[in-house]
Amino acid sequence: RPQRRGRLMREQLKRWARQLESEGMALWFCCRHPGMPWLPKIFALLVVGYFLSPIDLIPDFIPVIGYLDDLILVPIGIYLTLKLVPQHVIGECRVKARDWIAAQRPQPKSIIAAVVIMVLWMLFFGMLWSTFGDSVMKLLSAA
Numbered sequence: 088r089p090q091r092r093g094r095l096m097r098e099q100l101k102r103w104a105r106q107l108e109s110e111g112m113a114l115w116f117c118c119r120h121p122g123m124p125w126l127p128k129i130f131a132l133l134v135v136g137y138f139l140s141p142i143d144l145i146p147d148f149i150p151v152i153g154y155l156d157d158l159i160l161v162p163i164g165i166y167l168t169l170k171l172v173p174q175h176v177i178g179e180c181r182v183k184a185r186d187w188i189a190a191q192r193p194q195p196k197s198i199i200a201a202v203v204i205m206v207l208w209m210l211f212f213g214m215l216w217s218t219f220g221d222s223v224m225k226l227l228s229a230a
Contacts, residue, residue: 089096097201110165111138120176127171134164136203 117123122138123131125205147153169177 089120105118107162107165109181109184109188110169111135111161111205112187113180114172115139116180116183116187117172117176120180121171122176124149124171124173127168130164130168130171134168137161138165140203 112136114131115138118128118131118135137156145153145156147157172180
């Protein structure tokens, strides 16, 4: 019985991941749709940029927290943004996303989003250095 429950849970997670990929791709098509209003388009660009970025804001190698963005932030962002998209636009874009995935085309990557995330990390570490850098240097020179 525990094996069966585990198998069912894995299947459910795979289904959820496929649906998340499909909805993320649909949002990607929404960003390019001429009928997309500007406010939902801005949100969609932010969510899709992060979804398609090859770099995470919170790296996956950080235990537990590293997967929070993938498991919580991205799905919530996709869900909330889809609520803003007009039904006729999301309907057309879901069809395009299904076709894209069925054709096994590679998922696009957002280099711009990756650069933005790298800049954010550099700013974060720059702020850390400006705040604690003198103390660290004093500790190192005393040792």
